[in-house]
Amino acid sequence: MKIRQLFDYDTWTYTYILWDKTTLEAAIIDSVLENAQRDANHLKELGVAVKYLLETHIHADHITGAGKLRNQVGGQLVVHKNSGSECADILAEEGDIFYLGGHPINVIHTPGHTNNDISYHIEGAVFTGDTLLVRDCGRTDFQLGSNQAMYASLTQKLFTLPEETLVFPAHDYKGFSQSTIGEEKQFNLRVGQGKSYEGFATIMDGLNLPNPKRIDISVPGNLKCGLID
């Protein structure tokens, strides 16, 4: 399995292209509308065939490129069944498995940032969306976010993966591109070193972050797979 990481400078979003090097079946995770043409060109140059367009959740900070890419390069668009998506091909849930060649992509439902977060676990790597970030985690204060759900997703689901598992987040704001489950269990500032739920919730409740600038257009736009005027 090959992994290629791409970045959107405006919204600090990581997009990923995964492909099986034998069959050249590919998936693209969390594309960004403004980069859809870049990504379509790159997929063509890589010579891969898109089988899945995987969304980790309904994003609030940017509009997905998945709908536009599906029109250009094909593939089935996957979002969690809780999302309310009006246009996905597959409404996924915990335990679903997709395949690229013989490589399984396992769906782990990791709510907390929203109620519809998926982490995609693929042979030694996990794509954690806005759930687990490098030394950090996603916010929990809108889109049916929940401190309890986030804490459980991090500590009872993601932290049970093997420690050497590579962690690929949907965002970073300090220049980190990846981590491992072992590092995050030890060094994550919000839940590392066995921090209690109470300690975690105190941090989250004190963040006082402004809403994302584009939330009012991003959420409805993403429920339409980014296929908006």
Place this chain on the structure above:
Amino acid sequence: MKIRQLFDYDTWTYTYILWDKTTLEAAIIDSVLENAQRDANHLKELGVAVKYLLETHIHADHITGAGKLRNQVGGQLVVHKNSGSECADILAEEGDIFYLGGHPINVIHTPGHTNNDISYHIEGAVFTGDTLLVRDCGRTDFQLGSNQAMYASLTQKLFTLPEETLVFPAHDYKGFSQSTIGEEKQFNLRVGQGKSYEGFATIMDGLNLPNPKRIDISVPGNLKCGLID
């Protein structure tokens, strides 16, 4: 061998940490002064011991963090012998080999962007500095840059590496993080598909880029390994 890519948002610079997972001997390539503390913390969390601070060249667009990091975490600072560096521990040249555990790091002199560019070739990956960029190459119009040297470095040195070799550049401006030698031979916009020297030089001579904003402090600062007031 493990590779960790880090990014500087201000100057679009990629820094790399490499380490042997058995001995935990590490190298850091092209650190940025403003991120030196981030990188020192990250090295500590990874539990690695820095043996080498590798510079791909004397940068014109940012000040290296290598001198500051050397003071904090140790290691030998490596720059090409043509650089005029006043503070490097090792003035490297073509054919030099450094080791992290049993893993060789091969020095390839790839001038063209400057007269002192090194590409570091390490078991299936090459760190190409400002010589080979994703679908692109570094500019050649200052610091003893040369179209002829760049064309030779790209086509006669880097393009002779195995096609599956991963390419990790020092910069990207479109959100790409890596490539392969095979992709660049095919799709590089300046030298791909066997483009002639004349075609390459016409592109380079027509770029008309402004000088980097920080060139007047970066070059002398980097000759002092970034150890400036």
